[in-house]
Amino acid sequence: MLRRIFTLSRDFKSPKDSLGDLGAKSAAKLIAAATDVAVVVDGQGVIRDVAFNKEDLSLELDAHGRWLGSKFSEVVTPETRFKVDELLQDAASRKLSPWRQVNHPSPSGEDIPVLYSAVDIGRKDRFVVLGRDLRSLAAMQRRLISAQQSMERDYARLRHAETRYRLLFQVSSEGVMIVDATTYQISEANPASLALFDESAPRILKSSLLDHADRENALNISHLLADVRATGRDRSGRFRIAKNGRDCTLSASLFRQENASLFLLRFSSEQPIVENSSLIATSTLMRHFEEAPDGMAITQNDGRVLRANRAFLDMTQMSSEEQARGEPLDRWIGRAGVDLSIAFANLRQGSPVKLFATVLHGEYGGLTEIEMSAVSLQDGGDKPNFGFTIRNIDTRLSVSGSGERELPRSIAELTKLIGRVPLRDLVRETTDVIEKLSIEAALELTGNNRASAADMLGLSRQSLYVKLRRFGLAEHASDDEGDDE
Incomplete structure (x- = not known):
C-alpha cells in the first residue's frame, strides 16, 4: 500500500492539463535540463541519441562521439554491465526502473560513477535512460576514507607511543609516580617505586603523596611541589619515606594533560632495596624453570605451548623458545597424538599425570624415550593451563638392558x-x-x-x-x- 501511494505521488496528477501536448523538442530540452546525462536506447540496448548537461562530463565520456551506435553495455565497465541489462528489463516490465549506479571508463584511467534510471516513453522499442553525475559524491567518499585512514594511522602512532611509555614506565629501575598537582593524589606508580616505598599498588594508588612522607619532611615536600606548580620549573629535594625511613632524592616536573596539571616524580635511592620474599620466591622459581635439567613446558588448555625451558628446547632440537611458542605439544610428544590425548583428558578432569612413559620426537628426527608428569595450573582464568615435566630415560633403559630389546618375560x-x-x-x-x-x-x-x-x-x-x-x-x-x- 505504501509503495502504491509513493508511486502515485511521484507522477503528475493531470499531465495533459498541466503540460499540454509536449513536443519532442520540448521534451528533449526538459530531459537534458533535468539530468546530467540522458541516453535514448532501443530494445537491443543500442544508443540512438545522447545529451549531456555538463561539458566536462561530455568530454570525459563521449569526447569523440563513440557512444552513438554502440551498445549501452559496451560503454560501461565490465563489472557493471549486468546493471544495464537490469535497467532495461525493469523499464520494459514496470515502465520505470529503480536507480542503479553504473561506472564508465574514462581516458584519465579513473572510473566515472553515474546513477541511472530507465523510463519506457511509450514508444515501441525506445527507452530513455536518465543519469546523475556522482563524481562529487565519489570524491567526498574518497576524502572521507582518506581522513579515516589518516585518523587510524594517528591512533596507531598514539597507541605505539603509549605502549613504549608503558613499557619504559614498568621496567625503569628508577621509581616513577604520576601525582595530581592540586590534591597530591597518586594516580600511577611503577614497580620500582612500589618496592622503594615497600607498598602494594592498591594501598598506594589514590592516596596522598604527603601521607607517605616523614612528618618532618612532609612540609618541605609540600613547599617544593607548590614552587614547581607556580613556576613550572623542575626542582629536586630530599624525601624520607615514613614507612621504612629510607632517604631518597625526589625530582619533580610539571606537565598538563586534558586540562589538568600533573607532577612527574622520580625517586632515586642509594640504599639497597630488600626484595619482598614473594618476589624472591618467584624469581627463584623462574630460575629453576629455566635451568632445570629436565624439560619443562607450560601449555594452554588446548595444548599449545606458552613457555618452554632450555632443556625442553635441547630435547626437541630447537634453538629458541619462539620456535616452540604457540605450537601444539603433541608435535613432539607421543605417537600420533594418542598419548597426549589421554594426558589432557586426565588434566582437564583435575587429575595429575605421573611418570607417563612415552616418546619425544626431535625436529630433526631424533627419538627419545621419556617419562612425563603433568599438572593442571589454575590461575583464575576460565580454563586452566597445564605444566609438564619431561625426563629423558634413554640412559636408564640402556643400563637396565642390552642395546637390543628383549622380549618381556611376563x-x-x-x-x-x-x-x-x-x-x-x-x-x-x-x-x-x-x-x-x-x-x-x-x-x-x-x-x-x-x-x-x-x-x-x-x-x-x-x-x-x-x-x-x-x-x-x-x-x-x-x-x-x-x-x-
Missing part, C-alpha cells in the same frame, strides 16, 4: 610397554610371549625331550627347532636333533 612386563610400543608390535610381542612360555612349559613337562614336546604342542620337530632358536632356548639343539631323529 604379562606384567608386557603391560609396561603400553604407550611406548604401537599396538601392532604389542600384539606381535604378546604372541611371542605366549609361544615362548608354552614351549618352556612343554620342555619342562617332557624332561627337555624335544620330540615329545613337539608332539605335545602340535608342531613338527623342525618347526619346534626353529622356534627354539628364535627364542634363545636351543643352546644344545644341534646335539639333540640327531638323537631325536
